[in-house]
Amino acid sequence: MRDRVRFAAGQEGISTDALIDALAGDISSAPVPSVRRTLAVSFAAGSVISALAMLALLGLRPDMAAALFTASFWIKLIFPLGLAVAGLMAVDRLGRPGAEADRGYGVGIAVAGSMALLASVQLITAPRDAIRSLLLGHTLDHCTALIMLLALPILAAGMYAMRQMAPTRLRLAGAAVGVTAGALSASIYAIACNETALPFVTLWYGAGIALTGVLGALLGPRLLRW
Template identity: 45%
Template sequence: MRKTDDIIDALVGDLKPVPRHALARRFAAGALPALAVSLVLMLAILGLRIDMAEALMLPVFWIKSAYNALLATAAFLAAYQLARPDGSRGRFFPFAAAIVAIMTVVAVSQLMMSPAETYRTLIIGSSAPHCPLLIFLFALPVFAGNMWVLRRGAPTDLRLTGFIAGIAAGAAGAWVYSWFCTENGMPFVLVWYSLGILLTGILGSLLGPRLLRW
């Protein structure tokens, strides 16, 4: 019995209490620099949209930005919770569904108020083939940052955690891309931006069980 106690004492002797808010600081240290890398990458490859001054006056620009920012925020908060052994996804899926539902209402409303001959432009635009891929590209630095943070945590549902971390990265990448994208169709954003975000979520669900194992 004494030997067992000695072994336990040896194992816990060097343990130190985790500083308060350490996980939050790790997320900030992982996500914010990664987001900056994505922004620099976007500026280096694409640059800001050429009509930025006019775009800032358009409600559709800010709706597009808010859609991505809200999805990213909801996913980051859920990933923060899932990084703990006793964490859960919370209300991420209801919140995400509500955000997508509101965007769907906005997209359908724009279609209903527009002439039928503009539907193709509003839905397909001129960049549908490469929009999701560029979002995926700009999401990768944030995805790497998220994985770095979560590997230092203790998630238990690795596939779900990877998926939500991927959604957070994808939405952050979509927000970055929105500063270049000249598409003003809300149906375009709903379909093609969401596809790019989902692709990053799928990547997270595939890599989560491998990268987050502890």
């Protein structure tokens, strides 16, 4: 499909609109289940590698059995998983020329906004001497960096999947892949991390996800160009 569009782009006198129309027609003819299967397999493979690396480096949190019965653990896990769903929705759309990813953006804003609201409530109701701990936790020195590190195999797999599609907004498509990779990585890291404060998770998990999105945006024009 890309070869055909490259050929069209080389024809003298073809307009940008005509090129986009040709590309859109080609991608729309591809079976949607096939495209989504490629995305699912690629992101799943990257996540498995990331999970194995997490287990090798950190292992499960020692109080996992008890943590499963706490609300803070599930909120901490649902937050990045919700952002991962939003990212996947955006990736699926941005891989198609001319498509908008408004639904993915909306889900992402709703998830981030809900988490920020919960974190704010916890901060407002906490004693003053607990606020610093709620914001900085005890793993600030490595939390964000580890989320980004564990995201790298997922980011690589996601970029591979996006290259099988036909993105036209390469920076935005790369950012969507990066946010998805960062969110999946944060979900994996949450299983090893014993931080429970929602302000900490919102800030520093959020930072890891956002920075991985920035990395994806920087790589997108280089890796997704065709």
